[in-house]
Amino acid sequence: MPHPQTIFAPRRLPCLALPLVALAFFLSGCTNDSAAYHIDGARHALSVERRQDYFWEKQMQLSVIVARLPECQRKHILQKTGARTAIELWQPGPGTYIFKIGQRAYVTETRTCQGFARLEEDPPGGYGDLLGTFRVVQGVFSFVPEKAREAPAASPETQATTPPG
Numbered sequence: 001m002p003h004p005q006t007i008f009a010p011r012r013l014p015c016l017a018l019p020l021v022a023l024a025f026f027l028s029g030c031t032n033d034s035a036a037y038h039i040d041g042a043r044h045a046l047s048v049e050r051r052q053d054y055f056w057e058k059q060m061q062l063s064v065i066v067a068r069l070p071e072c073q074r075k076h077i078l079q080k081t082g083a084r085t086a087i088e089l090w091q092p093g094p095g096t097y098i099f100k101i102g103q104r105a106y107v108t109e110t111r112t113c114q115g116f117a118r119l120e121e122d123p124p125g126g127y128g129d130l131l132g133t134f135r136v137v138q139g140v141f142s143f144v145p146e147k148a149r150e151a152p153a154a155s156p157e158t159q160a161t162t163p164p165g
Helices: 004-008 013-027
Strands: 031-038 044-052 060-068 072-081 087-093 096-101 104-109 116-119 129-137 140-145
Touching: 031 129, 031 140, 044 140, 060 104, 072 096, 072 104
Parallel strands: none
Antiparallel strands: 031 044, 044 060, 060 072, 087 096, 087 129, 096 104, 104 116, 129 140
């Protein structure tokens, strides 16, 4: 009968586990997440995807996925940016959207999902209506609608009243 130590080889276990621990360490800093703004349900939406392939990279690659299914869907590359950078979403007109990242802005559309361009200057009519912001909220990349950012109006019960007098 073989000796129990030769069957289990406990001395070799740390040597085999070391590459697995190293692999987990190298992959632990990678990020691939997204958040969506639903225009008309999940089939008509704009999604921002963030990707960081290696933990040592300081920036993340941003992409936008424009979808109006089943008619069209397309992925457009935006830019690299920091992990905590907010991306504003504006709507200057029906079916047209602007993503503003710091001083840079990109325009896209959902009619054909093909139109996409970096804006070299501010649009003549302005950016339109601010719909919300893609940003990290409590550690999760999310879309925060502009209405959710506004302070709620005080209700009649919470407003101070002056006594008649």
